[in-house]
Amino acid sequence: MEISGSAGVKAPPAAVSQVLADPARLQRSLPGCRQLEPDGNGYRIEISIGVAAVRGTYQGTIEVLRHEPGRQFDFRLMLEAPRGFVEATVATRLDESAQGTELRYTAESELGGPLAALGQRVAAGVATMLVRQFCDGLGREAQGLLQG
Amino acid sequence: MPEAIGVAQRRLEGGDKVSGRTAYVADVRVPNALHAELVSSPYAHARVVSIDRTAAEAMPGVVAVLTADEIGSLGLLAKGEVFYAGQPVAVVVADDRRLAADAAQVVRVRYERLPAVVDPVAALREDAPAVLPAELRSQRADAGAHGADAAQHAASQRANVCGEAHFARGDVEQGLRLADVVVEARYRIPALYQGYLEPHGTVAVPEGDRLTVYTTTQGQFAVREEVCQATGLPEHRVKVVGMQVGGGFGAKFVKLEPLCAALALRLRQPVRLVLSRSGDFLTSRPGNFAEIGVRLGARRDGTLTALAADLLLDAGAQEDGTVGIAAMLIGSTYRVPHLLVDGYEVLTHKTPSGAYRAPGAPQAYYALESAMDELARKLGQDPFELRLRSACQQGDPRANGAPWPRIGLVETLEAARNHPFWRERSRQADEGYGVAAGGWPGGTEPAAAACRINGDGSITVQVGSVDITGTNTVFAQMAAQVFGVRADAVAVSAADTDAAPYSGSSGGSKITFTVGNAVLQAAQDARQQVLEMAAQELEASASDLDMAEGRVFVRGAPSRAVSVADLARSTTAFGGSAAPLVGRGRVAIKRASPGFAVHVARVRVDRRTGEVQPIGYLAVQDVGRALNPMAVAGQIRGGVSQSLGRALGEAMRWGDSGQLLTGSFLDYAVPRAADVPPIEVELVEVPAEEGPFGAKGVGEPPAVPGAAAIANAVADATGVRVRDLPLRPETVLAALAGETS
Numbered sequence: 001m002e003i004s005g006s007a008g009v010k011a012p013p014a015a016v017s018q019v020l021a022d023p024a025r026l027q028r029s030l031p032g033c034r035q036l037e038p039d040g041n042g043y044r045i046e047i048s049i050g051v052a053a054v055r056g057t058y059q060g061t062i063e064v065l066r067h068e069p070g071r072q073f074d075f076r077l078m079l080e081a082p083r084g085f086v087e088a089t090v091a092t093r094l095d096e097s098a099q100g101t102e103l104r105y106t107a108e109s110e111l112g113g114p115l116a117a118l119g120q121r122v123a124a125g126v127a128t129m130l131v132r133q134f135c136d137g138l139g140r141e142a143q144g145l146l147q148g
Numbered sequence: 149m150p151e152a153i154g155v156a157q158r159r160l161e162g163g164d165k166v167s168g169r170t171a172y173v174a175d176v177r178v179p180n181a182l183h184a185e186l187v188s189s190p191y192a193h194a195r196v197v198s199i200d201r202t203a204a205e206a207m208p209g210v211v212a213v214l215t216a217d218e219i220g221s222l223g224l225l226a227k228g229e230v231f232y233a234g235q236p237v238a239v240v241v242a243d244d245r246r247l248a249a250d251a252a253q254v255v256r257v258r259y260e261r262l263p264a265v266v267d268p269v270a271a272l273r274e275d276a277p278a279v280l281p282a283e284l285r286s287q288r289a290d291a292g293a294h295g296a297d298a299a300q301h302a303a304s305q306r307a308n309v310c311g312e313a314h315f316a317r318g319d320v321e322q323g324l325r326l327a328d329v330v331v332e333a334r335y336r337i338p339a340l341y342q343g344y345l346e347p348h349g350t351v352a353v354p355e356g357d358r359l360t361v362y363t364t365t366q367g368q369f370a371v372r373e374e375v376c377q378a379t380g381l382p383e384h385r386v387k388v389v390g391m392q393v394g395g396g397f398g399a400k401f402v403k404l405e406p407l408c409a410a411l412a413l414r415l416r417q418p419v420r421l422v423l424s425r426s427g428d429f430l431t432s433r434p435g436n437f438a439e440i441g442v443r444l445g446a447r448r449d450g451t452l453t454a455l456a457a458d459l460l461l462d463a464g465a466q467e468d469g470t471v472g473i474a475a476m477l478i479g480s481t482y483r484v485p486h487l488l489v490d491g492y493e494v495l496t497h498k499t500p501s502g503a504y505r506a507p508g509a510p511q512a513y514y515a516l517e518s519a520m521d522e523l524a525r526k527l528g529q530d531p532f533e534l535r536l537r538s539a540c541q542q543g544d545p546r547a548n549g550a551p552w553p554r555i556g557l558v559e560t561l562e563a564a565r566n567h568p569f570w571r572e573r574s575r576q577a578d579e580g581y582g583v584a585a586g587g588w589p590g591g592t593e594p595a596a597a598a599c600r601i602n603g604d605g606s607i608t609v610q611v612g613s614v615d616i617t618g619t620n621t622v623f624a625q626m627a628a629q630v631f632g633v634r635a636d637a638v639a640v641s642a643a644d645t646d647a648a649p650y651s652g653s654s655g656g657s658k659i660t661f662t663v664g665n666a667v668l669q670a671a672q673d674a675r676q677q678v679l680e681m682a683a684q685e686l687e688a689s690a691s692d693l694d695m696a697e698g699r700v701f702v703r704g705a706p707s708r709a710v711s712v713a714d715l716a717r718s719t720t721a722f723g724g725s726a727a728p729l730v731g732r733g734r735v736a737i738k739r740a741s742p743g744f745a746v747h748v749a750r751v752r753v754d755r756r757t758g759e760v761q762p763i764g765y766l767a768v769q770d771v772g773r774a775l776n777p778m779a780v781a782g783q784i785r786g787g788v789s790q791s792l793g794r795a796l797g798e799a800m801r802w803g804d805s806g807q808l809l810t811g812s813f814l815d816y817a818v819p820r821a822a823d824v825p826p827i828e829v830e831l832v833e834v835p836a837e838e839g840p841f842g843a844k845g846v847g848e849p850p851a852v853p854g855a856a857a858i859a860n861a862v863a864d865a866t867g868v869r870v871r872d873l874p875l876r877p878e879t880v881l882a883a884l885a886g887e888t889s
Contacts, residue, residue, distance in 0.1 A: 056253075082253035084190040110805060112233065113190025117811020118426055 001120070003127050004106040007135040011142030013094040013101045017069035019141045029137030031130055042075065051126050053119040056081035070094060084113025100142075103135055149696040152628035152635045153841050156778035159618045160640065161392065173349040173364045173391045174422045181351065182211055184411055184421040185248035187238040187255045188430055189230035192264035192497040192806025193279075196228055199238055200256040210242045210251045212415060219414060222378050222406040224431070230259070231280060231465035232499045233806050234430030241411060241419060264497040264806040268437060268462040271308040271494040278307040279465060279495035285310065286467060310467040311493035313459075313475035315547035320443075323454025323486025327445025331522045335442070335515040336872040337855070338799035339462065340435040341810075342504050343790075343818045346394025348431075349422035350404040352412035359413060360387045363405050366396045366614055367653025371405045372645045378406035379413055389644040390614040397790070398503030399433055401653060429811045433502025434800050436470050436493075437462040440478070440515035444523055450534045452484040457515065459491035461508070466500030468493055474508030477587060478516050479547030481557070482538040489547055497806045503655060505787070506588050506848035510794060510855055514873065517584035517856035522869065531583040531860070532565040539585075556770030556834030557744040561585060563832045564746040569766040573750070579763070580865025582749045586852030590740035590845045591656025596649030597666035599627055599674040601729035603720035605698055605713030607631060607638045609670070611663055612648030617847055618779035619659045623667045625775055626840060630671035631712075632696035649734075657845025660775065661741050664840040666733035674731025681715045681726055741836035741844030745769040747788065749857040750825075753865045758881030760796055760862055762825040769829075772836040772844030781829045784850040788827050791854020793819045797874050 009016050019025045023043060027036035034057075035046040042063040049055060060079035067073050073092040079085060088109035095102045110116075111123055119126075164170045189196075201213035215238045216227035226237045238255055242248035265271045265279050324330055350363040359381060365371050368390035376383050386409075393400060404421050412419040423431070443456040457478045461471045475491035504510075524534045539561055540546075542554045564570060564583070573581055598610040609627050613619060620640040628635040642648070651663050675695065682700035683690040686708055694703045701709035719728045750764035767784045774780045797817035801809045810816040835842025855873055863869045868883045 080190075082187075082255075110803070110807070112805070112807050113188065114234075114426055114430065114811065115190070116233070116803065116807035116809060117430060118814075120809055121814060 001109050001111070001123065002106065003109060003124050005128055005131065006102055006104040007132050008097065008099050009101040009103055009135045009142065010139035011100045011146065013070040013096055015142035015146055016094055016101050016103070016138055017067070017073070018145055019138055020067065020073050025141040025145065029134055029141050031133040031137065047079065049126070049130070051129070052122050054115060054123060054126050056083050058086065081115070084111060084115025086111055086115070100139065105131065149632040150634050152625040153775050154773070154777065155625070157621055157625055157635050157776045159621045159779060160624060161615065161620065170392045172346055172394050173351060173362055176351045176362045176391070178351055178353050178418040178420070181418040181420045182241045182243055182415060183245040183248045184408065184419050185240045185252040186236040186427060187240065187252045187257065189226060189235045189237050189257070189259065190233060191230060191259050191261055192233040192266065193262045194230050194259035195262060196226060196230065196237055197258040197260050201238070203254040203256070204240055204251040207247065207251050209244055209247045210240060212241045213251070213255060214239050214241070214411070219410045220378070222410055223374070224403070224407050232497055233808055234499055236431070239407065239411065241415060265308065266496055266498065266802055266804060266806045268460055268494050268496055269439070271496045272306060272460060272492060274306050276306070276308055279497055308495040309492050310463050310495050311469060311471045313472045313489065313491040315475060315479045315487060315489040317545070317549070318486035320454050320456045320486045320488035324443060324445045324456070326453045328448045329523065329526045330443060330445045331519050331526060332443045333519060333522060333871055335440050335518055337438045337511045337514050338801070338873060339437040339501065340504055340794060340798050341429065341432050341800055341816055342395070342397040342399040342435070343793070344395025344397060344399060347423040347425055347428035348400065348403050350408040351418065351420045352408040353418040354412045354416055358385045358387065359409055360389065361405055361409055362389045362391055364393050364400055365390050365402065365405070366393065366400045366616060366655050368614060368645050369612060369650060370653045371402050374402045375405050375409045379409050387644050387646040390642070393614060393616050396616055397505045398507060398655060401503070401655065403431070403433070425813070426811050430808060431499065433500055435504025435507060436468065436501040436511065438474065438511035440511065442515050442519040444519045446523055446527065448527070450527055450529050450537050452482055452538045454486040455479065455482070455484045456488045459489070459512070461491070461493040461511070462498070462501060463493045463495050464498040464500040465495060467495070468501050470501070470508040473589070474512040476547050476589070477509055478512040481516060481540055481585065481587065482535070483540055483544050484538065487547065498802055499808065505790065505851040509586060509588055509848065509852045510791070513584065513586035513852050514855045514859070517586065517853060518859055518871065521582065521584070521856070521860040521863065525863070532561055535585060536561050553739060553742070554834065554837065555742050555744060556832055557585065557587065559834050560744050560746045560768050560770045560832050563830055564748055564766060564768040567766055567768065567830055569764065569828055570748050578755060578865055579750065579752045580861045580863070582751070582857045582860030582862070582864055583746070584853035584856035584860060585744060585746045586849060587742055587744040588657055588845065588848040588852060589742050590661065591658035592737045592740050593652030593658060593662055594736040595651045595663040595666045596732070596734040597663060597670045598649055599667070599670035599731035599733070601674055601678060601712065601716045603717050605711065605716045607633070609638060609640045609667055610648060611640065611642055611651060611667065612645065613642065613651035613659045613663045614654045615642055616654045617783055618776065619654070619663065621779060622660050622664060622775045626664060626668050627671040630668065630675050633698060657743065657847040657849070660843050661836070661839050661845050662735065662737055664843065665735045665737060665838070668840045669733030669735060670731040672731070673733065674729055677729045677731065678712055678715060682710050685710045685715065737838050739838055741772060741839050743770055743772070743844050743846060743849040745849040745853055747853040747857040749854070749861040751858060751861040751865055753862060753880065755884060758877035758879070758884060760858070760875055760880060762792060762858065765825050765827045767827055767829050767850060768832060769846065769849055770832040770834050770844070771846045772839045773833050773842035774831050775841060775843050777831065780831060780846050783846055784829050785827050787850025788854055789819055789824050790851050792824060792858065795855040795858035795873060795875055797876060799874055
C-alpha cells in the first residue's frame with residue numbers, strides 16, 4: 001500500500017531536523033510513543049495506537065536511511081503487535097513554507113496478520129491522522145527548542 | 149391414506165431456528181470449561197524462531213500455552229514453519245474466554261520471514277520453490293469427502309503440483325481444424341469464503357476414559373475418525389455430538405476438533421474453542437481460485453468438433469482434491485468427438501482451500517458455459533439449440549470414457565426453454581438474458597438407519613447424519629409414507645456417534661440418496677414386523693393386510709382391524725409376549741445420482757456505473773423426485789443466491805506477500821435479501837434408479853450454473869464479455885469502456 005501526503009509544521013526546517021535527531025524530543029513528538037531509545041542507525045520504539053482495527057501496542061525499530069538536516073529524512077519503520085505487523089519505507093521532504101515547514105511524505109507500506117485482514121480499510125486514514133499529530137508534535141518541540 | 153411424499157412439508161427444526169431456540173455449539177455450557185484462543189502467524193511463510201510464553205503464562209487464570217512441540221500439529225498448528233498468514237502457532241488456554249484472548253496477545257513469537265509463493269501461476273512453474281516440505285504432503289482433503297468421481301492422476305515433476313487430472317479422446321487439434329468457428333478464452337474465478345452464519349466451534353469434554361466432542365460439523369463420524377487418529381483413542385471411547393449447524397456449505401467437516409480434543413485430554417478438563425468471525429476468515433477453507441482456458445470448436449450448424457480445456461486450481465497450503473471433479477465435469481457435459489482436458493492443482497502459501505458447495509463444479513461450468521455462450525453468439529444460434537444439439541444423455545461417454553447413467557440434462561434444458569420466463573422474454577434497453585447449465589456427479593457412502601415403533605404406536609427414526617438441509621424432515625416423510633400416517637406422527641432422532649447408526653458426512657448431495665434408502669428400508673422392515681404381529685391377531689395372512697392412519701386392516705374388509713398402538717403396547721409391557729418392533733436398514737449404494745440444473749438470469753446493466761442488477765431468475769433442476777418440494781425449492785433459491793454472490797461481488801483476495809485482504813464481512817460482500825431477484829423454480833423429475841422414491845441429490849446443482857448465467861446475461865445486455873469474476877461495477881465499467889477484462 002502506498003500512502004502519500006503533506007502536512008504543515010509550525011517551525012522552520014532546520015529546527016524540525018534538530019527535533020528529528022533528538023531522541024527525547026522525537027519521542028514526545030510521536031503520538032502514543034512510550035519508549036524511544038537510540039539503537040544503531042536509528043531507534044528502538046514502543047508505540048500505542050488506540051484507533052479501531054489497528055488498536056494495540058507496537059514494538060519495533062526506526063532505521064534512519066538518510067537524514068539531510070533541513071531537507072530530507074528517510075527511514076524504514078518496522079513495528080510488530082500481537083495483531084500483526086507494519087513495515088514501511090518512508091521518504092520525507094522538508095520545504096520552507098509560510099507557516100514554517102511543509103512536510104511531504106510518501107510511504108510504501110505493508111500490513112500483516114489480522115491487521116491486514118481487518119485494518120486495511122482504515123489504515124490509510126489512521127496513518128494520515130498520525131502524521132498530522134506527529135507534525136503538530138514536531139512543531140511544538142521545535143518551538144520549544146527555539147525558545148529554549 | 150395421507151400422502152407424505154411429494155407434499156410440501158415445513159422443516160421439523162425450522163420453528164426452533166427462526167425463533168432462536170436452537171442450541172448451537174457456542175451455546176453448549178459445560179461446568180469447569182476452559183477456553184482456548186489461537187495465536188496466529190502474521191506471515192504467510194516464515195520460520196518460527198522462538199515462542200516466548202512467559203508473559204502469558206504469568207497471567208492469573210491462564211492454564212497453559214501450548215505449541216505443536218508439545219501436542220503435535222493436529223492438522224492446524226504450525227510446527228517450526230508457517231505456511232499461510234493466519235496459521236495458528238500456539239494456543240492459549242485459560243479459565244475465561246476474554247482472559248485467553250488477552251493472554252494470546254502477549255505470546256511473543258519471533259519469526260524469520262521466508263519468501264511466500266502466492267500466485268498459483270508462479271507456483272506451477274517448474275523452477276518455483278516448494279511451498280510445503282515433502283513430509284507435509286498427502287494430507288486429508290475435504291473435497292474428497294464429496295465422493296465425486298476420482299480423476300485420472302499422474303505424478304508431476306513440478307514441486308507444487310498436488311493434484312492432476314488428464315482426459316483425452318480423439319485428436320483435439322484435428323477437431324479444432326474441422327471447426328468452422330472456434331472460441332478461445334480464459335476465465336478466472338476467485339477463491340470464495342462459504343459465508344456461513346456460524347463460525348467454527350468445538351467443545352471437548354473428557355470423562356474418565358472417554359471423550360465427548362460437541363461440534364459444528366457436516367459429518368460427526370468423520371470427526372470421530374480424525375479425533376481418534378489424532379489422540380490415539382479407539383472409536384468406541386469417543387462420542388461426537390453433531391450440533392445443529394449454522395451453515396456449512398462444505399466448510400465444516402473437520403477443523404478444530406482434533407486440537408480441542410487433544411487439549412481437553414492433556415489438561416483433563418473440558419475445553420471450548422469457538423472462533424471469532426475474523427479468526428474464522430483467517431483459518432477458513434475457501435473454495436478454490438481457478439483459472440481455466442477453453443478452446444471450443446463447432447461446425448456452422450452448431451455441432452461441436454473439439455473441446456480443449458486447461459485448468460489451474462489453487463489449493464492453498466494443503467493438498468486438495470478438487471481438480472479431478474472440475475476436469476471431469478468440464479469434459480463430460482457435451483458430446484464432443486475430440487477432447488483434451490489437463491488439470492493441475494497447485495500449492496501456494498495461502499489458507500488451505502476446501503470444499504464449497506459442489507467443489508470444482510461452479511468453476512468448471514463458469515468456463516464451459518461462458519464459452520458455450522460465446523460460441524452461440526458467434527454462430528448466431530439460440531443458446532438452448534446449441535446446447536441441446538450436444539447435451540449428454542444416458543450412455544454417452546464422460547471425460548474418462550465411462551458412460552453416463554440415466555441423467556436429466558436434456559429434459560432440464562427443454563423445460564427451461566419451454567418455460568414462459570424464457571419463451572415470453574422481453575428486453576428493455578440495457579437488459580439481457582443469460583442461459584447456463586451445470587451439474588454435479590453426486591456421492592455415495594454406506595449408511596444405516598433404524599425405525600422403532602414406540603409403545604403408543606408412534607414412530608421414531610434413528611439416523612447418524614447431520615441435518616443441514618432438511619433431510620430429517622424428508623426421513624419423517626419417508627417413514628410416514630410407509631406407515632400411511634402424516635409426517636408429524638414420526639420423530640427423527642439424529643443421534644450422536646454413540647447412539648446412531650453410521651452415516652457419511654452431509655456433503656456431495658448424498659444424504660437423502662443414501663441414508664434415505666436406509667430409512668426407507670428400516671421403515672419397511674418395521675412395517676413388516678407390525679403386519680406379522682397383526683396377522684396373528686387378525687388370523688389373516690400378513691400379505692392380505694394393509695396399514696393406514698395407525699390401523700392395520702384386512703384388505704377388502706376394513707372392519708377387521710387392529711390398531712398399531714395396541715400391537716405395540718404388548719411389545720413394551722412387563723410380561724409382554726411380543727418382541728419390540730425395530731426395523732433396520734443398511735445400504736451401500738454403489739452408483740451415484742448425477743443431477744443437472746439449468747439457470748436463466750435476466751439482468752439490467754447500468755452503463756454509467758457498471759452495476760449489474762439481476763431482475764429475474766429461472767432455476768430448473770432435475771431432482772429425480774421432489775420428496776419435499778418446499779425444501780427442494782428452498783435449496784434451489786439458496787444456491788441461486790450464493791451464485792449471485794459468486795457472480796457479482798464475492799472474492800477472497802490476498803496481497804503480494806500472502807496477506808488476506810478480505811478478512812471480514814466489511815471487505816467480503818455476500819448478497820443480501822434485497823440483492824436477490826424473484827426466483828422462479830421449476831422441478832424436472834427424471835427418477836434415479838437407486839434413489840428412494842426416485843430422488844436424487846439436490847443440494848449442490850443449484851449452486852453451479854448461476855455465475856455463468858449472470859455473465860452471459862451481462863454479455864447479452866451489453867455486448868461485452870467479462871471473463872474474470874466477480875462482475876463488480878468497476879470491472880464491468882472498464883469492460884464497457886473498451887478495456888478488456
